[in-house]
Amino acid sequence: MVTRGDDFDDFVRGSSTRLMRTAVLLVGDPAAAEDLVQEMYERIYVHWRRIHSAPDAYARKTLANLAANRWRSKGRKPEVALADHDRPTPDGSEDHAVRDQLITALQELPPRQRAVIVLRYYEDLSEAQTAEALGCSLGTVKSQASRALDRLRLITEPAILEGLR
Template identity: 80%
Template sequence: MVTRGEDFDDFVRGTSTRLLRTAVLLTGDRPAAEDLVQEVYARVYVRWRWIRGAPEPYARKTLANLVTNRWRRKGRKPEVALAEQHDRPTPDGTDRHAVRDQLLTALQELPPRQRAVIILRYYEDLTEVQTAEALGCTVGTVKSQTSRALDKLRLITEPAILEGLR
């Protein structure tokens, strides 16, 4: 017989890397992202009995809400660029690293809501409906924020960078 703890442990092992990566992309700050993921797991554990059938969407929505609350608390202070705080890829002559670096830098230039929509839609591969649910907004808002974000990314990056997002 599997206990609640074992189920939850399996859930954490299966989602921790993905949630942490998403949180780092959303916040641009790894220590803050780690704290947010821990808080997400604490909230999921408390409600485990009720969300057992679909814990990952609940965790993703909780993460999005916590990041949004963090943005509200921070006010309009400029965010630290992700590429400045974390190890940059070692230049090895491949285009892949250059593209990744440019895309991460460009993502940090987007407003928080647009960045969240892009990350959830294209990194997490959520549908428009799932993204709207995770962010607590309408599908129309997701569509308009996605369009605006992609337009801005097109202006600040090389054309080849965004080919992977289509």
């Protein structure tokens, strides 16, 4: 049986929570994010020997592609807001409600715009790194980011806007 060494285990332990958070922002649903991250790690496991020297970039690229393909292969629309029973249980605080709204708003962006926002502003990638991860041009990253920010302003509630001013 093919095995992977401690370095694979260390990579998963060190990156799983961060990538889970990225995945939640990309797909909006913790359960779907968990499946996405698991699939990403499985692919990394298969290709570990080839990518073990720089797994982070491969992981981000794979995650972004999986999230985009999830949309692309089923239909060419962004995911709808989560069904009520799929939402995280509110903790009752106003802050949580605002957070929930922002994640929901993020899911209403077209997938590429969403990915640009998550990679640029959550993963803190440069425009060039984002372009590399998404396999697009620098100009596309710029334009998609700009459009995404515009749409976020339009589709979020005033409470969000206040928070983002």
